[in-house]
Amino acid sequence: MQHQGSCLCGAVKYAVTGSFNAFYLCHCARCKKGTGTAHGANLFASNAQIDWLQGLEKVxxxxxxxxxxxxxxxTDCGSPLPTHDHDLNCVVVPAGSLDTDVPISPSAQIFVKSRAAWFNDIAHTHCFNGLPK
Ligand SMILES: [Zn+2]
Ligand SMILES: [Zn+2]
Known part of the structure; x- marks a missing residue:
């Protein structure tokens, strides 16, 4: 199965060939720093392959x-992009970078001991389709 994605500025486009075995929402301190938000949201695909369709020099x-x-x-827009994890021999894909549908639901939330306190009660926040009125 092939999945495609890109960065925010559009300079980098990629394809990942393989199947996602897991989808983790990671609350660890490194993912919070690295994403600037509550948690990482990464798909993992064992024995998968990344093909950089354009913009490899910006990765x-x-x-x-x-x-x-x-x-x-x-390096232009800072958007997270897929990485080959040599230790796990798998491709790690930031879910938000995909342009094709994410084919699986999150498997688990991990490192929840580090979860941001402000993220604990978001089920009760107001929701707007755009900016608040
Ligand atoms: Zn970019
Ligand atoms: Zn993490």
Whole structure:
């Protein structure tokens, strides 16, 4: 199965060939810093392949010092992009970067001990289709 995605500015486009085995919402401190939001939302595909359709020269890989935490991003717009995790031998795809449908639901929330306190009660927040009126 092939999945396609891109970054916010559109410079980078990619295709991932493979099947997603897991979809984790990760509340760890590194994912919070690395996304700037409540949690990472990454799909994992074992033995999958990333093909960079355009903009490979804009893709920077960041490996956090002395950890296995790794992420790739567009050097123009900063959007998270897929990464090949060599330790796990799988491709990690930020769910929000996909342009094709995400074919599975989240498998689990992980590292919930680090969950942002402000994220605990969001079921009761007001919802608007656009900006609040
Ligand atoms: Zn970009
Ligand atoms: Zn994490």
């Amino acid at each position: 920077k890989r960041y490996q956090h010092l002395n950890t296995r935490h790794v992420k790739s991003f567009c």
